[in-house]
Amino acid sequence: MNTRPEYDFIIVGAGSAGCVLANRLSADPKNKVLLLEAGPEDRNLWIHIPLGYGKNLTNRAVNWCFDSVAEAHANGRIDYLARGKVLGGSSSINGMVYMRGQRQDYDLWAQMGCRGWSYEEVLPYFRKAENNARGPNEFHGVGGPLQVSDLRDKPPILNAFLKAGQEAGMPLNADFNGAQQEGIGLTQTTTANGRRNSAAQAYLKPARGRPNLRVETGARGQRALFEGRRVVGYAYIQNGQAIQARAAREVIFSGGAYGSPQLLELSGVGDAGRLKAIGIEPTHHLPGVGEGLQDHQVFRMKWRLKGKPGTYNERTRGLTALGEGLKYIFARRGVLTSPTNPINAFFRTRPELETPDVQIQLFPGTYNSMRDRALHKEPGVTLGPTLLRAESRGSVHARSADPFADPLIHTNVLGTDNDLRTAILAMRYCRRVMETEAMRAYYDFEMAPGKDVQSDDEFAAYAREAGSSNWHPASSCRMGPDGDAKAVVDAALRVRGLEGLRVVDASVMPAVVCGNTNAPTIMIAEKAADLMLAA
Template sequence: MPHTVDYIVVGAGSAGCVLANRLSENGKYSVCLLEAGPPDRNPWIHIPIGYGKTMFHKKLNWGFYTDPDANMMGRKIYWPRGKTLGGSSSINGLIYIRGQKQDYDRWVRQGNPGWGWEDCLPYFRKLENNDLGAGPTRGTAGPLNATSIKTRHPLVEALIQSGASMGLRKLRDFNTGDQEGVGYYQLTTRKGRRCSTAVAYLNPARGRPNLRIETNAQAMAVLMQGTRACGIRYKKNGTEHTLSANREVILSAGAIQSPQLLQLSGIGPSGLLGKFGIPVVKDLDGVGKNLQDHLQIRLIYEVTQPITTNDQLRTLWGKSKIGLQWLLFRGGPLAIGINQGALFCRALPQESATPDIQFHFGTLSADMAGGAVHDFSGCTYSICQLRPESRGEINIKSADPFEAPSMQPNYLSTDLDRRTAVAGVKYARRLAAAAPMNRLMKREFRPGTAVQTDDEILQFCRENGATIFHPSGTAKMGPAGDPGSVVDGRLKVHGIQGLRVVDASIMPTLVSGNTNVPVVMIAERAADFILEDARHPAH
């Protein structure tokens, strides 16, 4: 097996699979994709509702925990991340969301020209195959499916009607840049199966002689020659290997492990690196800083009728029925997943010109996302603040690449974030009390009617809030003059040759919604940058 390739891509997740496809597409360049986890052969990966089975899977999930968070009653928060081909796109909730137009225009105002909504829109259209048909903002020829939910559910129908009664538009398409409204989500599914980036991008490229895919291969450090990245040291099957890159090393290991790899390789805050005896290659204080995540607050209601997924999963007959629906027709609940209802609104309308809250409405209920369902008919109003001000950080805890880094999210550490969380819970309660939803709500199971004052609601959020799985921002894109930035507008690491970061960590600020599709867009753009730079090295 060759020890040198043109491009090394570290991490076969939402970004890495895209890069592996695009960089090997023209046949000119050799590419090696390194993935720490196994191939994506587990059947639960491919059944849309199966992420309940992969949420705690020891081999398919990194199963991280944050440090104790003082703002969250000292709790360690579970952070699942995908560890297989497709990365987190193989274990996520399949929600197809781009975010708001203003998210990307904000990136431009933060010193990143060329990253506005109009700049990114052609790439959003390029990546997608949308069953709503072509349009000014939609694409139909891309690898990643955006599939509408065809089967109507009485709970979601009631949610839509109640949302409309509160002044929200009914929407079919939440991805035009203007997402305020209520409706059904589109999903990354194809013919009733999960359409991960491994399925969409990697499978079509697998036969190429210039693409090498290494699974169970965990990167340990970027190899450096002075300030040039020249390869990767990694471990596979208990043996250490080195692989050289003629052109570039691209880190697509995600917002936790890309900054970890940078720090292990001597690129990061010099004080932190010195603590562990790591020689400083480039003192970049922003590596690991600027961590942002969406905090999920889940309200659970008991439902008056046995129409929930709880009811279907509680009996052998119910399980058999939905299993057969999927096996025979690729339909039914297994083909959809849990969160069907979409709602974007302004919980603080006097302060937000655009939606500041997102709802994932689920037709089941459990003590935690991915947990065993309750023994009653239940539904979940999951809310999250779209643009949190709270910032945390990721830092290595030692020079050992196999030790998980310190993860400090600092949830609810600003006044705005606390007020938005409380306002979001109040909005969810108003929604549940509005007709016709109120006729289907038997009782508020959690937090329960005893929780009423703002202080009590905030305490509930602190005691029960958890990630909605969108850590971002830890290798921030920005101009060289910004002391917190890590990569430039072409995603090259400042002061280092031959090294880029391409994943959610480059987001200067978190997008207003789920991060999978924006990361695919970022990777599509990055692939063009990399190929342009190969043709014109002066870039």
């Protein structure tokens, strides 16, 4: 057994949240901080070139590439669940869409008993985190570590689609993270000067030189070390060696919505009966661990286009690709600077709803499947109508006592009739947008589901065949007040019933926000760091 010197804070998981914590906690030279990450350094070239996203979507060197269980409401299909396994975590492989969700999301958290998490209370942390290229205003900040930029590449298809959305009834929205979310508009991205700005680049890189911060990669979390009810250290495995480190103040799990429930259960924290059944000695009975997993469910549709829309398909092959490569190298411009979804749209499937319940993500390209992402030759677009408030909740649990075993993930996609109904309305609306006058110059034909699909039953069948996770898992270690038996952490993100252990990442969201989850996770970690430093 190897031991390390004593630290003040030990953070397990160097993803969106873990990198923020490592930076903020080590800013005071008096705090000794250890950051553990199962994956490698973020040296892979495709991490840093935005359109390189597709290359790492199934690359096991930097991606956990999890599978769901066979999902009953999706014809027994196994869903593919990408997750970053590298410094920066999922922020190193994500689509770089900068989105915060709705004001009402955070007000709901506060209403659910999570004091301190209302919109007015979290807005300062969103502003503190960001350096928005548009400058400051009441919603946005400058001078923060996270670089938020406008698109550098705007092919003709973007303009056509913006017009199509308006023709179909959506207002133009210049800032989804401003006064209101509803409408269609261009995406702001977590990029800087045409390069990805992951949490590792934004927060960890500037702190790497600090003598009081130690970062260990290839370090697989094993279990927390207890003295009574208090967590006093952490055991992990690196290069086949068992290592222990003591924590004078706190251990923080930032393994993400799939990782943190597993880290807790491997430490004996979870439902005691479930733990015994898989050979783990319970240390603290906490039945909510891993339950209530929520995600955004997406039902991708594809169209073949004609003419010269400038989609990723035709611009990433042959001589055009060569030109784009040179443009990128010499000017940091062109298609390689693009995020996955340069346009987003938020709309309500029913007029009686107060805020949007569906997000449409435009990917200006087509490919066969998530596991086969080779772009097609001919131009095309993929629209991803995404349920923002899916009712279905799933679960994630350790499969066994083996820290190297993948967790057991049940997404429960389309678990309720209402989710199916919303998916059908969302897909019908996407078809309407694509069939507007504004798209006529480019519209060739609908590839998937295809025009044979017309009735609700046919759309439902397609939803079951095509519905999948949009890789925004959350709420598997959710925060809640004392009376809430299924809450895992309190409003200060301390694991209930224990001392010296917090969970800080997307898993603590009481309910998933109505938008992409990277910026909200970074906000959570910014606020958590303040709470820890004040403690």
